[in-house]
Amino acid sequence: MSDVTREPPHFDASFKALLAELVRWRRDVRRFRTDPVPEELIEQLLTLAAHAPSVGFCQPWRFVLVESAEGRAAIIDNFKRANQAALGGYDGERRALYVGLKLEGLTQAPVHLAVCADEGAETGHRLGRATMPETLRYSVVAAIQTFWLAARAEGLGVGWVSILDPAAVVRQLELPNDWTLVAYLCVGWPEEEHDDPELERHGWETRLDHTVIKPLKR
DSSP states (O other): OOOOOOOOOOOOHHHHHHHHHHHHHOOBOOOBOOOOOOHHHHHHHHHHHTTSOOGGGOOOEEEEEOOSHHHHHHHHHHHHHHHHHHHTTOOHHHHHHHHHSOOOOTTTOSEEEEEEEETTOOGGGGTTOSSOTTHHHHHHHHHHHHHHHHHHHTTOEEEEEOOSOHHHHHHHTTOOTTEEEEEEEEEEOBSSOOSSOHHHHTTSOOOOOOOOOOOOOO
16 A cells, blocks of 8 residues: 555646547547557557546456457457348338448457456445445446546547347457456547437437426325
8 A cells, every 4th residue: 555645636627628629529430541550559549548536446457458359359240230120120211211320340459458357256245235236337438438428538539339249249359258358349540520420410319408306296
């Protein structure tokens, strides 16, 4: 345990304004340039992601770089199967919209990251997970969001591919059986920049006007 005491940083108005812009400009990117991303930059972003909060300080995230042609081909095939199955859940105008959406950037993105939760992690001694074991996976999501924002600050785009069979991904990448896929991320330099989400731009959904919900009186 460190006994060094540091003064907390002061975040001025300029920093706060830039942070708000960073959050607003974070996008789920689907269109990438194929230019390579420096390995040291990815390492830097993953190091920062590992400072995300985690239940009981268990740090359960496992980032797996998928670099082999065989591994990527298996994921692309996985996506195609899952995407075809998902298409069957829509009809009419919604089906037409679905067909027109760009739902993944697997063939263009230079970096593929499988992000898993280590369900067998002994770190943290299960603190905080007795009644809410799902907080282990929530912790992984916090690391993903940290990575995402840090990547955006560097000008990188990130796309979360969720149209996959997660159990099949674990098998295809020969990962430990007690790891659960939380996200498959495509990372690279964006082909284009937009200040609105692609799904909003193409009419799939509109942004809600979120307000704080007060407890109901009994």
